[in-house]
Amino acid sequence: MIYIKRWIDYYEELFTVEEGQEEFFTNLGNSYDEPAKLLSVECGPSALSQKLVDKFDITATDTYSEFVNIAKTRQNNLQKTYPVFNLNPADLGRYLGKNFYHVIYCLNYRLIFMKDKAVIWKFLIDAKALLKEGGCLVLDLFNFSKYDFSETKIDLPEIKCDRATLYSSIIKNSDTTSYKLFQHVVTSSGKLIDEVKDEDVCPISYETFKTFASELGYSSIEFYSDYKKSPLTKESDKIICVLKK
16 A cells, blocks of 8 residues: 555645646636536545635545544535545546546546556546536556666656655556556655555656547646646646646
């Protein structure tokens, strides 16, 4: 299990609401004629949703009950609340309404924990079914296209906050062409918290997303390097992927 209790306390500081993120989703939500319905998949502590809930109709889900409990507890301080479900992405199409949401988003590279391309393909199918016509799926990922996957080990960018630094690397199993994520946190006092080992991940590229989106019938796909819609380059660390139904 990822992000378990020993370093979940650092999660929100490491994965903050990024510069331009709230404005990006506010503008996207406001682009629809009716009050927008937003679905946050693998929401974590749901910090962004808490900022958007006064503007839009929010639903949030996460695989891990620890995150769901945090997101629910934080709503005690909100004037307007929203439902948060302990739900695996593979079950979204079974339990949530079709043609209902204007925007679905999955942030902080959580998509890669869907294990393999077949599971991600199914998620893209389900998301398209859940979206209203003209709705958008927004994915926030590392730019895996910049890395040489012929190498056995790939070090991902460090993520820092005042109290800790998150180090991440992906190890390739050459025999099965599978990938494992290893992560550890080093606190500002030098304490090592080693919590993610041998976690199956799928470091999917934006080229693959282009192919998937085309084959699944998404009407358009856009890529940015940040939430200010800066152009994506080969050296960009991040990809913001916007697929429109």
